[in-house]
Amino acid sequence: MTELQTVLTAFRDATGCAAAIWAEDEGRLPSRLAASTPAVGILGWTPTFDNGPPRLVLCPGGPAMVGSIPGPRRAWLVIGPAADPSVPLDTYVRFLLPVVSQYLQSALEVEHAANELAERYEEINLLYTITEILGRTVSLGEAAATILKEVSETVGARRGSILVHDRVTDTLQTVAALGVPALDVPPIALTDECSVSARVFRDQRALLVEAGDAVPCPAEARYRRGTMLSVPIMWTAPGGGAQPLGVVNLSDRASGQAFSAGDQKLITAIATQIGTAIQNTRLVRASLNQQRLVQELELAHDLQMKLLPRTEIVAPTAEVAARVVPAESVGGDLYNLFRLGEGRTGVMIGDVSSHGYRAALIMALVMSASAIHAQGSSDPGTMLGALLGTLREELASTEMFLSTFYGVIDRRAGTLRYANAGHPHAYQVTADGVCERLPALDPPLGMVEDTPGARTRPWVSGADLLLLFTDGVSDARDRFGIRFGEQPIVETVRRYRAEPPAQILTRILDELSEHTGAAVQRDDLAVVLVRS
Amino acid sequence: MSFALRKQGDIVVVDVEGQLIVGNRQELKQKVLDELERGEKKFLIDFSQTGYIDSSGLGVLVSLSKKIREQGGELRLANLNDDLKTLFELTKLDTLFQIADTRERALESF
Numbered sequence: 001m002t003e004l005q006t007v008l009t010a011f012r013d014a015t016g017c018a019a020a021i022w023a024e025d026e027g028r029l030p031s032r033l034a035a036s037t038p039a040v041g042i043l044g045w046t047p048t049f050d051n052g053p054p055r056l057v058l059c060p061g062g063p064a065m066v067g068s069i070p071g072p073r074r075a076w077l078v079i080g081p082a083a084d085p086s087v088p089l090d091t092y093v094r095f096l097l098p099v100v101s102q103y104l105q106s107a108l109e110v111e112h113a114a115n116e117l118a119e120r121y122e123e124i125n126l127l128y129t130i131t132e133i134l135g136r137t138v139s140l141g142e143a144a145a146t147i148l149k150e151v152s153e154t155v156g157a158r159r160g161s162i163l164v165h166d167r168v169t170d171t172l173q174t175v176a177a178l179g180v181p182a183l184d185v186p187p188i189a190l191t192d193e194c195s196v197s198a199r200v201f202r203d204q205r206a207l208l209v210e211a212g213d214a215v216p217c218p219a220e221a222r223y224r225r226g227t228m229l230s231v232p233i234m235w236t237a238p239g240g241g242a243q244p245l246g247v248v249n250l251s252d253r254a255s256g257q258a259f260s261a262g263d264q265k266l267i268t269a270i271a272t273q274i275g276t277a278i279q280n281t282r283l284v285r286a287s288l289n290q291q292r293l294v295q296e297l298e299l300a301h302d303l304q305m306k307l308l309p310r311t312e313i314v315a316p317t318a319e320v321a322a323r324v325v326p327a328e329s330v331g332g333d334l335y336n337l338f339r340l341g342e343g344r345t346g347v348m349i350g351d352v353s354s355h356g357y358r359a360a361l362i363m364a365l366v367m368s369a370s371a372i373h374a375q376g377s378s379d380p381g382t383m384l385g386a387l388l389g390t391l392r393e394e395l396a397s398t399e400m401f402l403s404t405f406y407g408v409i410d411r412r413a414g415t416l417r418y419a420n421a422g423h424p425h426a427y428q429v430t431a432d433g434v435c436e437r438l439p440a441l442d443p444p445l446g447m448v449e450d451t452p453g454a455r456t457r458p459w460v461s462g463a464d465l466l467l468l469f470t471d472g473v474s475d476a477r478d479r480f481g482i483r484f485g486e487q488p489i490v491e492t493v494r495r496y497r498a499e500p501p502a503q504i505l506t507r508i509l510d511e512l513s514e515h516t517g518a519a520v521q522r523d524d525l526a527v528v529l530v531r532s
Numbered sequence: 533m534s535f536a537l538r539k540q541g542d543i544v545v546v547d548v549e550g551q552l553i554v555g556n557r558q559e560l561k562q563k564v565l566d567e568l569e570r571g572e573k574k575f576l577i578d579f580s581q582t583g584y585i586d587s588s589g590l591g592v593l594v595s596l597s598k599k600i601r602e603q604g605g606e607l608r609l610a611n612l613n614d615d616l617k618t619l620f621e622l623t624k625l626d627t628l629f630q631i632a633d634t635r636e637r638a639l640e641s642f
Contacts, residue, residue, distance in 0.1 A: 424622030
């Protein structure tokens with residue numbers, strides 16, 4: 001108020017009359033705001049104030065006049081005492097009152113503007129703080145607690161909460177609370193009719209409830225005191241509509257004043273940021289889960305591949321090349337090899353109907369059971385019968401079945417004895433290029449109760465090839481949906497029959513890959529080539 | 533991919549349009565079992581509009597065949613295309629089902 005001081009001093013210099021301004025400050029007794037210097041006779045004296053017209057009073061230095069200054073602030077102008085007692089005090093009051101009034105009003109406006117600016121600064125600061133909090137944490141609970149504290153300080157709320165919608169239970173869960181431990185607040189059902197939060201969430205619109213409005217629901221009563229501002233936390237998907245994710249509640253304002261439209265606007269802006277943070281947290285969590293799932297699937301794939309035998313276990317009696325490629329991480333295609341002694345080698349290929357995990361479990365069972373039964377049964381039909389005995393219940397309960405070929409090559413006797421339960425793709429390729437199908441002798445295991453039969457064929461040791469593959473190879477489609485078919489595989493084996501099995505297998509897989517290109521593999525596939 | 537069921541006399545005729553695979557086999561199974569539960573005994577599945585049956589599709593046919601037989605009913609298959617016919621022969625499934633070349637012959641065979 002130095003400018004006012006200057007005006008009053010100039011007034012005193014011009015008129016020889018002292019002047020002072022008193023004002024009331026937030027309910028306290030009036031105090032002196034400014035006075036002419038040197039103040040003549042009015043220092044140390046307090047007049048009595050009222051709102052009536054200017055009136056004459058007697059102060060220690062002589063007569064003076066006190067007049068109420070018009071305007072929003074309760075203030076008074078005191079003129080006098082004067083060096084010359086004949087000065088017209090009332091004229092001076094009438095002259096000075098509007099000038100001072102105008103000045104005080106301008107000063108008040110400036111003060112308001114400054115306060116407003118400070119508030120805006122505080123809000124901007126809050127938004128920056130929240131951005132920082134959300135930027136450096138992915139823990140929603142931690143971020144929510146800090147945000148609630150910062151927001152409450154800015155708007156002067158002593159109680160509040162941040163609730164987030166739980167999609168599993170369809171309730172609003174308290175992730176942060178002020179004035180009460182968050183863990184003590186029970187969840188609120190979205191259908192709760194007396195809950196302000198549930199209503200704000202449903203209507204997707206902010207609500208200001210007065211102290212007397214509605215009976216607070218028990219969960220909200222913990223942090224609702226007096227007026228409560230409740231704002232929905234919204235999130236807008238790129239290119240989609242806004243959806244509510246939760247609610248921010250603030251109440252028990254220290255000033256006792258109601259929340260303003262500005263407060264609501266600020267909290268809405270912050271709620272949007274919280275919404276983005278919630279969504280990011282969910283995406284991060286989903287991404288981590290996905291990552292873990294991928295790792296588990298890779299592990300399952302590796303484990304399943306380890307169940308398949310190395311082809312070397314039947315060397316040097318037999319030279320084998322084999323490959324299994326599941327359509328998903330794990331599948332139901334398999335092969336197994338058995339060293340049976342006395343120049344005999346057992347070769348099995350199988351395709352569990354369907355693919356994925358259920359098929360993989362049956363596959364694992366087939367691998368272990370076949371290893372036991374192959375050693376115990378010299379005849380392939382008996383072996384598959386024993387295998388069926390082990391698998392019967394499992395196949396029946398899962399409505400799966402196993403199409404399988406099991407052959408025993410006896411290089412000393414020069415025979416191939418085989419059983420074929422519904423396996424469509426088995427061939428014997430002779431040295432002179434004859435490719436003969438070894439047809440199914442029985443339906444797949446699990447479809448009928450009978451023990452499969454077996455058949456014996458002549459086998460030229462070291463020259464004949466046994467070719468086995470599953471329908472994942474012949475049914476593989478290119479991007480136009482055209483099947484690879486059986487013929488290209490059989491023809492490749494026939495043409496390159498003199499080559500080592502591993503080399504022929506590479507040729508088959510190369511041709512298959514050329515056919516399918518980037519098309520998605522729909523079924524598990526397995527190929528086995530044996531020379532013995 | 534869909535299954536159209538219609539009644540022809542006392543026979544429930546099912547047309548399999550497209551494919552019978554792991555993704556839709558349960559739908560076929562449920563539709564047929566619903567009819568079986570209503571007391572229907574005679575079923576004909578027509579594959580004239582079917583391109584492909586995977587191993588799980590074959591599984592559901594076997595399962596339905598068993599369940600229908602258990603209820604004293606009968607199942608016939610008709611109009612398998614050459615690929616499907618070969619598949620049934622190669623896997624010896626032709627020994628498990630009564631298969632007719634045409635719908636008419638299948639209907640007459642009940």
